[in-house]
Amino acid sequence: MGEETITRTPVCDPGELRTLFLFEHLTDEQLNWLCADGRIEYLEPGLVCREGDPATCFYVLLDGELRLTKLSGGVEIELNRTDYRGVYAGAWTAYLGDKVDQTYSGSVYATRRSRFFVLDASTFSLMMHSWFPMAVHLLEGAFNGNRASNQRLAERERLLALGSLSAGLTHELNNPAAAAVRATSGLRERIAGMRHKLAMMADGKFQPEVLVTLVRLQEEAAAQVAKAPELTPMEAADREDLLGEWLQDHDIIDGWNLAPNFVQAGFDVDWLERVRGTLEACPNKVFEGAIRWLNYTIETELLMNEIGDSTARISTLVNAAKQYSQMDRAPFQVVDLHELLDSTLVMMSRKLGDGIRVVKEYDRTLPPIPCYAAELNQVWTNLIDNACYAMEGRGTLTVRTYRETECAVIEIGDTGPGIPEDIRRRVFEPFFTTKPVGDGTGLGLDISFRIVVNKHDGDIRVESEPGNTRFIVRLPLHRTTPADDEPVEPQP
Incomplete structure (x- = not known):
């Protein structure tokens, strides 16, 4: 109850209670009994009850x-802020017991x-x-039904987002994987060509000192x-012209x-020219064979670079997917927001x-923060997806972070x-959307709100004008205990 001064009096007038809208239809x-x-x-002025404390009392305002x-x-x-007689607060969900x-x-x-x-909460529940046993059963049924249906809808929203991201990830993985397969096939051909040229060299057509060179x-x-x-493309084209002409002038077939x-x-x-000078005393066919052998070396290195880049891209995508899904990680953890x-x-x-x-x-300079990382990733997904939809595929997406007092702001x-x-x-x-039927459920921002506000004690709001819409998320930098681990549901 806090430390305010409390004056108790046993005087309770049933007639006064009857004047309140809550009790006007009760019997004498x-x-x-009340x-x-x-x-x-x-x-006295001050705290009556504090958010998060055990709900022990149901309060009805009589005066003040x-x-x-x-x-x-x-x-x-x-x-x-109200002085309306009969307004109530406190443990008004006590009748639901341990369901909430x-x-x-x-x-x-x-x-x-x-x-x-x-x-007292227990008295109010009794x-x-x-x-009102029938009313309580109806309220409990409506509460549980809404929670179950909203949870299913929230899960569907998550699955829809995950399906879309999975399709995109598959597409992104396919490109470097296909490039690696193509490069591997080309590498096999070039290595076969190098073996052929190496056999020619071993045939005695090169002097030992030339072979060493x-x-x-x-x-x-x-x-x-x-x-x-x-x-640049222009620089590369100019150099290719010069090299092509040089190779053609020195009788290299298909030099271009x-x-x-x-x-x-x-x-x-x-x-x-250095290569040419090294092989000046050799027959022209030997020179051409050497150029092609060096070309095989270059192509082999380029193909291995392509395979390395492709596999690195695949690894990056897989690591991003693991970071995004928080696979094999605790739900509540301390993480770098920028990684998410x-x-x-x-x-x-x-x-x-x-x-x-x-x-x-x-x-x-933002420190790592304690949070439900996978659920915050869902918030970023919803906000970025809405931004893409608003810009119709063309524009600038800005992702900004900074510190504001004891909060991280995104x-x-x-x-x-x-x-x-x-x-x-x-x-x-919940369920409000401006997207056409079938394009959105209207739950994305509702779920984001509940993840940020209910699960992280944070804040989310929007500021908008033509050409500049910003969703601003504030998350506390320090939390002593995590919230409950129940799934985030849209509001009923």
Whole structure:
């Protein structure tokens, strides 16, 4: 109850209770029972009951004024202030017993000296079950039915998102996998060609000192591929022309087809001149064979690089999927928010496509935070998916993080047309959606709200104008204990 001064009096007038809308239809016997089991309390200005504490009392305002608040992002937000006689607060869900968490869902303050009729939670529960058994059964049935159906709908929403992401991941994995298969096949052909040229060399057509020089050039070629410079298309085309002409002038058949490989590896005419000088005393066919052997070396290195890049891409995608799903990890853990955001962006890369530019503005000084990582990834998915839909595949997606007092702030912004004010007020309502039938369930933002607010004691809101819509999520940097592990459900 807090440390406020409480004055108790045994005086409880059944006639006064009858003037309240809650009790106006009760019998004299029931009103007398209430007065016998309840009590009148005078409370000085201050705390009446605190959010999160065990819900032990049901309060009905007789005189005075009270203020109702709710924690959001570690800050108390005032929900209502009223002096209306008969307004109630506290343990009003006591009749549901252990079916719900029996703690105060918000805080109540008296703003001036106020008088309350107070029932213990157990007495209120007994009253409900004794006087309104049919109503209690109906309420319990509606509560359980809504919870079950909402849970199924929430699971369907998650499965729909997971199905979409899985399809995108499959597509993203297929590209590097196919590239690795193609490169492996090409590598096999080039190695076969190198074996053929090596047999020709072993046939005695090369002097030992020339062969030693060729092996050195081969090693130089392999090392050069790893440090080849990045060229613009114009620069690469100019170099290919020069090398192609040089090869043609030195009677290398199909020299134009060899030139791109040498250019990609970073070689120029001067390097080919060195090779030519090394083999100057050899027949021209030997020179051509040496050029092709070096070309096989270059192609082999390029193909191995392609296989390495492809397999690294596959590994990155698999690691992102593991980070996104939090596979084999505890539900509640301390994580780097940026790793979660990056894994979600990787998983959604196909949906982002080529038309949406992603800008990351990360505050790397943010410490790791305690959270339900997999569920936060679902929040990022919902927000990014909505941004992509708003921009219709073209625009800029901005993902920004920064610190604000004791909260980490994550902004997901888009350059879409904006959200009108009348819609903005409803975006977090369950089942509300502006998408066509079949394109959305209207649960994505509702689920996101409950994950952020209910499970993380955070806050989520939207600010929007044409060309600049931002969903702003605030999460506390420090939490002593995790919330319950029940699935997040949309509001009934």
